[in-house]
Amino acid sequence: SAVISQKPSRDICQRGTSLTIQCQVDSQVTMMFWYRQQPGQSLTLIATANQGSEATYESGFVIDKFPISRPNLTFSTLTVSNMSPEDSSIYLCSVDGGSTEAFFGQGTRLTVV
Amino acid sequence: GDSVTQMEGPVTLSEEAFLTINCTYTATGYPSLFWYVQYPGEGLQLLLKATKADDKGSNKGFEATYRKETTSFHLEKGSVQVSDSAVYFCALADSNYQLIWGAGTKLIIKP
Numbered sequence: 001s002a003v004i005s006q007k008p009s010r011d012i013c014q015r016g017t018s019l020t021i022q023c024q025v026d027s028q029v030t031m032m033f034w035y036r037q038q039p040g041q042s043l044t045l046i047a048t049a050n051q052g053s054e055a056t057y058e059s060g061f062v063i064d065k066f067p068i069s070r071p072n073l074t075f076s077t078l079t080v081s082n083m084s085p086e087d088s089s090i091y092l093c094s095v096d097g098g099s100t101e102a103f104f105g106q107g108t109r110l111t112v113v
Numbered sequence: 114g115d116s117v118t119q120m121e122g123p124v125t126l127s128e129e130a131f132l133t134i135n136c137t138y139t140a141t142g143y144p145s146l147f148w149y150v151q152y153p154g155e156g157l158q159l160l161l162k163a164t165k166a167d168d169k170g171s172n173k174g175f176e177a178t179y180r181k182e183t184t185s186f187h188l189e190k191g192s193v194q195v196s197d198s199a200v201y202f203c204a205l206a207d208s209n210y211q212l213i214w215g216a217g218t219k220l221i222i223k224p
Contacts, residue, residue: 004156033212041216041217042202042214042215042216042217043157043202043212043214045211045212048211092156092157094157094212101159101162102147102149102159102212104156104157104158105156106155106156107156
């Protein structure tokens with residue numbers, strides 16, 4: 001199993017600013033995933049972060065808007081840049097999904113005003 | 114591409130009622146199937162899973178059977194409790210081990 005600490009748990013930000021979300025795992029993992037969960041909707045994968053390489057972004061998400069760092073096997077950050085109210089959402093990090101269990105952080109509830 | 118469709122919510126039931134939340138999928142190959150649950154104010158957690166046809170996943174009184182012939186993985190519980198109120202997500206792991214998610218079904222159990 002894996003325990004994921006994600007912070008901040010929530011934030012209210014001004015439009016045009018940036019917020020960096022941190023995800024710390026209690027064990028080394030190869031792949032980390034960043035999701036967005038908009039109100040009343042399902043999870044949408046933003047990107048997959050592997051240590052030592054550039055993150056792989058899904059359609060509709062770009063590095064300039066959502067830069068990701070993965071400096072080691074236990075840590076990753078997602079930055080939401082130049083925020084607008086449309087970025088208001090819950091952001092989740094996850095580790096090692098697939099045929100075995102996926103583990104999630106508790107999420108970051110972001111409100112952009 | 115692969116996809117997951119689950120019944121829309123909210124689903125509102127009385128305590129001790131029988132629960133079914135439908136989930137069907139479209140996939141190439143033989144995906145693993147999952148139900149995740151998100152309790153109010155908490156993160157997502159795995160409820161149960163099945164990795165091959167005819168497998169039955171079970172946990173906390175919930176069950177789901179991997180039905181390849183109907184491409185379904187319906188979630189059932191014989192007698193729900195107020196504490197089961199949550200959002201339930203059906204998901205599959207595709208050939209690249211990426212999770213594909215259903216839209217989620219909010220379950221409300223009234224005492």
